[in-house]
Amino acid sequence: MHPKSLIGRPPRLPWLAAAAAAAAVAAAPAEARVTRIVIDSVAPLTGQSIPYEQIRGRAFGELDPNDPHNSVITDITLGTDADGKVRYETTFNLVKPVDMNRASGFLWHDVPNRGGAGTIVVDERELGDIGLRSGWQADNAGNTGIPADRAAGINHWVAAPIAKIDGVAVTGKVFARIVNQSGTDSKPLMVQSNPVPYLPATLDTTRATLKTHAKETVDGVITEGPAIAADAWAFAKCDANHPFPGTPIDNNPAHAPGNLPVHICLRDGFDPKLLYQVVYPAQNAYILGVGMAAFRDVGTFFRYETADDFGTRNPIAGFVKGTAMRGVSQSGNMVRQFIFMGLNQDERKRKVYDGAWPIIAGRRVAANSRWAQPDGVLELYQQGSEGPQWWADWADPVRKQPAGSIFSRCSPNDTCPKVIEHFGSAEVYALKLTPEWIGTAGDADIPLPGNVRRYYVPSTHHGGGAGGFAHIPAPPTGPTCPGNNFGSGTLAANPVPHTEITNVLRLALRDWVLKGTPPPPSRWPTLTDKTLVDANKASMGFPSGVPGIPDSIFLPENFAFPVFDYDWGPQFNHAEASGVPTNVPPPIGKVIPMKVPKVDADGNEIGGVPTVLVMAPLGTYLGFNITAAGFHQGQVCNYVGGYVPFARTRAERMAGGDPRLSLEERYGSHEGYVAAVRDAAEKAFAEGFLLPADRDRLIRQASESAVLR
Known part of the structure; x- marks a missing residue:
């Protein structure tokens, strides 16, 4: 290690x-x-x-x-x-x-x-x-x-x-990034929503570097911005009453976590059009x-x-x-x-x-290498995709790593657990999921072992939405994008819930462990059934003209975060994601593109487990959203989903140029919509993906809703 x-x-x-x-x-x-x-x-x-x-x-x-x-x-x-x-x-x-x-x-x-x-x-x-x-x-x-x-x-x-070595704490390089910030006040070094956990070994900025990026594409192309000289910034807190160079931070590890987060102060302030990337020697590994x-x-x-x-x-x-x-x-x-x-x-x-x-x-999770950041969510230069992400032994020819699996250590001694996993589509578009299904070569479906079940909840965002049968959400404003000050979305939040599948799988896992009763068969998009395709508009079959969804979102510089084959240096074990990274930030050796689910004429995903709102839709439910403004403008809004409601009437959709059928064209009336929900709920129940109580509740909620009233 x-x-x-x-x-x-x-x-x-x-x-x-x-x-x-x-x-x-x-x-x-x-x-x-x-x-x-x-x-x-x-x-x-x-x-x-x-x-x-x-x-x-x-x-x-x-x-x-x-x-x-x-x-x-x-x-x-x-x-x-x-x-x-x-x-x-x-x-x-x-x-x-x-x-x-x-x-x-x-x-x-x-x-x-x-x-x-x-x-x-x-x-x-x-x-x-x-x-x-x-x-x-x-x-x-x-x-x-x-x-x-x-x-x-x-x-x-x-x-x-x-x-420590001989009683002295080891040191090494750590990086952090500041984005979408402005003004002359100091800014904290954060990963996701928590402080970067490592303190500078020295406050001498000549031992560190602070660079700027004017642009970063989703597929890792960097446009450098102006360099910042060592005497133009400080590890310090500053504000209007304490201008640059401000008050030096406390970097004594004995005082952690009270001296976190680490703050950076700039002589000329922060430009919101730039991303700031600092690399510094750290001490508390x-x-x-x-x-x-x-x-x-x-x-x-x-x-x-x-x-x-x-x-x-x-x-x-x-x-x-x-x-x-x-x-x-x-x-x-x-x-x-x-x-x-x-x-x-x-x-x-x-x-x-x-x-x-x-x-x-x-x-x-990145939790077994020196200087790892467990809070990271796979934004640029964050660990987490290294090594095998799949359950069966599988080769990794793209990264030239040995065949292996998550079960490589537990299989020989028969201590692997029975595994149930479930996801939504936000994990596909922003959390680099699909290599788990098809490997880094992306040319074959990796088989699942008998002790693993996989369930994909189509057209849902991270963790699912609030549910219900509201045609027009309130408020209709876009959700906040997760991540380190990432921004907000242009589209309304995706309401499709994970509640019902969670209720099913909770009981399924208990029965599998306590009684040996196998769960329902796995359901997820595959290459074999052609429901998993290249991450572009044509391959997906995504319809043109859906309000609020420009073709530009489907370009590789904006869409479907890929896995990067980073070179973390010779002391890092890339198959194990362990050891000591010495290339900070790491060069990108290869870009491993993602596959994504195919969609229907409305833009809703095909495949996965039956879900009532997707089978009886009120609009297009997306596993992605579009960043409204800031450094990531026009790119996938990290791992939050979106929703574009259908027009209510044919006249309304024709006036807006919407290619998707209106609610009235689909269902005719409120009673017609309730019938569609009932059919969807009965189908999901019959296939083992809806409990009786949830089936009855969803039908009742649809009946009580304002849809087409």
Whole structure:
């Protein structure tokens, strides 16, 4: 994972000394694991008919860096204490029936998204399920920052060591980007919506570079802007009362996260037409993979152990019959990375989770390389597409990487979980999904193993929309584009929900794990059935003249974010997405174009699971939107979907030049529309993709709607 010259045995980290001393008191088995849990609070949880309680606490654990279950972690040998072990502290939140005899025996271990709090939903509590959530993201920034009072707060974090050689913190290059900003006030260095987690090793700007870009295309073509001299900027905070050079930032790692985000001050202020890219030497390289192992250890403790080394009882000991890990978006990508790293087997060679459910997640999170940014969403120069993203062994000739899969480590020891994954089309257009289906060569459908089910929800944005049967949305303004100050969309937000498929898959995964009942057959667009095509208007069959959708959006410089084959340097393992990146930012070796779903005459996607709103449409539902203004104007608006309603009448559509049939031409009347919804709901129900309660609710909502009244 790193050159042998980087391996060291630094002294014990001060903030872990107490936990280490306590762990040493007990006679510990040889294998690494959770050694101690601390219960910080117990409170009732309301909303369901079964009495529940919520237990918040922290887990302390240790890792043997030489154990093959842990040696996959980048820099793990650079975070050891004097006894050769690596130690961590992490948060957990456990919800369970007060009377465990009413528990179902099914444990959901949810992966927090950027440290976010939460618990299992009421429907799962009504089933008697147990909910566990614990920290994994060890970058100590934003919502994952370690609070001064570790027993307080509800967000999740992991206290992990930083990489040191002979007691001295390693340094290396880190980059950050500032976009769509103006004025003379200083600007923070952000990734997604959280601070870049690494502090400058020096405030000397001659050791860093600050460049500008006048334009970046979706397919990676850069137009350079004016250079900024070292004496024209500073690592500082500045405003009208503190003009350039402002007040220097605090870059002492001992004060993190209180000194984040890092701020940049410019002598001449920021130009909103330019993107600013800074590369600087950083010093606090968190060993991020320790957080991944901590998540594993917490999961296996609550599944298997009776008590910790100090006699503190596991509150659910003996009641767990089946388990699944689950994550949404960034945390769903963590699920995939977790399995890829072989972490679904603990140090005693036990399977940790029987099932896994990565939701709207088609890549692996960047959490096992030095200086990684787990908050990244695959904007330019961000890690996450490296190595195999598919479930079956498959070659990667385009990037000249060995054949492999996410299951490469768990298959030989039979610890791979049963996997259900589901996505919408926003993941195709902006989150680089389709190589998971067809590889980097893009010339064949990769087969799914028998323990994986895949469901594609057509014409939906990231996580689905609000649902309902509103023909004209209120308000009709465009949604905010996700990402680092990306902008907003020109089209209304896509309303097509994921609620119904989520309700189906929740029960399907439980039954698959607890009873062995197979879920419905997989459904997704493929090359074989010609529903997966090149990412251009002609191949998609997208209709011309749809209001608000110019042909320019389909050009390669604006459409369908491709995978980039980056060269991160010789110390980075490109197949593993581990090691040390030294090319920062990395050169782009190849651009790997995406495939996208084919669409019908309305522009709605063909293929995937049956969805009532798409089968009985009120307009064109898009997995993409168009950035309204700013640096990304005219490009796909990151991973948010759009909606273009149909005209109500033929006269209205003819006046607007709309090629799509109007509502009256399609359905005739309100009753006709309700009949179309009823037919769609019955079809989805018959095929196993709609629960009876949801079927009845959708028909009732359509009947009560104002469509064609």
